[in-house]
Amino acid sequence: MIQTQIETLTKKKITEIDFPEIDKLISTLSSDLNNGKITKKEILTMNQSFGQEFLENTIQGHGLRKPFGYSGDFLMIDKIYTFHTSPIEKFKIWDEYFHLQSAPKAVRNRKDYFKKIIKEKLNKYKKMNLMNVASGPARDLFELYEENKNCELNTVCIEMDENAIKYAENLNLKYLNKISFVHKNIFRHKEESKFDVIWSAGLFDYFDEKSFVLMLKKFKEWLNDNGEIIIGNFNEDHNPSRDYMEILGDWHLHHRTEIELKELAEKAGFNPNQIIIGKEKENVNLFLHIKN
Ligand SMILES: C[S@@+](CC[C@H](N)C(=O)[O-])C[C@H]1O[C@@H](n2cnc3c(N)ncnc32)[C@H](O)[C@@H]1O
Structure with missing residues (x-):
């Protein structure tokens, strides 16, 4: 047996x-x-x-x-x-x-994916405002600031878990003049500022369709002209370790296809020509990119 x-x-x-x-x-x-x-x-x-x-x-x-x-x-x-x-x-x-x-390989890759995109944008725009939703340990930010010491990037992190904020603040001590943490459930968060990039990885794959669309609509309000929303989501069509995650890790996520991600963005009111799907090297994490 x-x-x-x-x-x-x-x-x-x-x-x-x-x-x-x-x-x-x-x-x-x-x-x-x-x-x-x-x-x-x-x-x-x-x-x-x-x-x-x-x-x-x-x-x-x-x-x-x-x-x-x-x-x-x-x-x-x-x-x-x-x-x-x-x-x-x-x-x-x-x-x-x-x-x-x-x-786990895909999770590590998504950190590199994030850094590459933000670096490219910094080269282009020089000064940016970033919102990082569900920032967790914020190691992606730490490495980004380490590798771009003089960058003019201001980041606001919205994170629900106080322990995560303490951990991330400690890791990013050197950069707290450029990073602020808001201890809030993103569903209850109200935002006055606008952002050039709104990034969220490791969050939307916990959402059902309704929450996914609702949150995209909120992000739309917080986005600058020429801004970009980038959402990570596990790939329904490719995750060889899904059984491992679910059986030995009791870790269940809403995996989604490229088409499903595009449809959700359209349901939130975006046009198909605003939407592109990216992927990291393992093709296990997809990224929904929506340009304003
Ligand atoms: C899988 S981690 C992702 C961390 C980070 N984005 C990364 O990719 O390294 C998920 C994080 O989302 C946070 N989170 C979950 N639901 C949230 C919500 N409704 N509002 C804000 N943060 C939330 C959790 O506390 C956790 O730190």
Whole structure:
């Protein structure tokens, strides 16, 4: 039985040789879940068989424990950005297995995607106002400011989790003259200023269609003439690590196709000629670009 196979795996000291077998087990569990042979609850119980020490000392465990109450918190994301691995030798290999998945690769790529776009715009426009919605650890900003020390970029981050803000402020201490953090749920946020770029990654894939469109309409009001909205969303047509995320990470997101993203932008009142879809190197994170 598959549960027994997983339990055996959790007791074993794994090596890289075991990775294909783990991939296969995850894929079997996913199809068993889809076919109703196993329930979501049984999978969550099975995940507990990894044991408390494992759950407290691996990124997979962080995903399952959700110490801040939700999936994809700032610390999880920063562990991805910094290639964090457990200091406990026997667990290190599990974090290495995690980092090999295409979703963490896509998350790292989206940081590079962000920096490249903002750098290009800074070269063109010299001075800009950026809104970063759901800024999380703000490592993307930290690296951007590190790599462009004298840039005239003012950033406002809207972030709902106070812990994320504390963490991001600490990381960006040197740049707090250029970055401000607003502790707010974006749905309740009112904004007086206008922005050249409104960027949000790792947020809209938690939204259903209605919230997605509602938020785009809000962003429209906050955008300068010639401004651009850029929204990241996981790709429905390509995410080889989706089973891993859902089965071993209990991390469920609204994946969307390029066409669906365009349709949502049109529902929010934008014209098709304003909309372009970009992607990072893994093609796992898509980016909806809307120009004013
Ligand atoms: C997956 S992280 C993404 C972080 C960052 N954008 C990145 O890509 O590195 C999601 C972040 O969204 C924040 N968040 C979720 N819902 C939010 C909301 N309604 N308003 C503001 N922030 C929100 C969470 O607190 C978390 O820090």
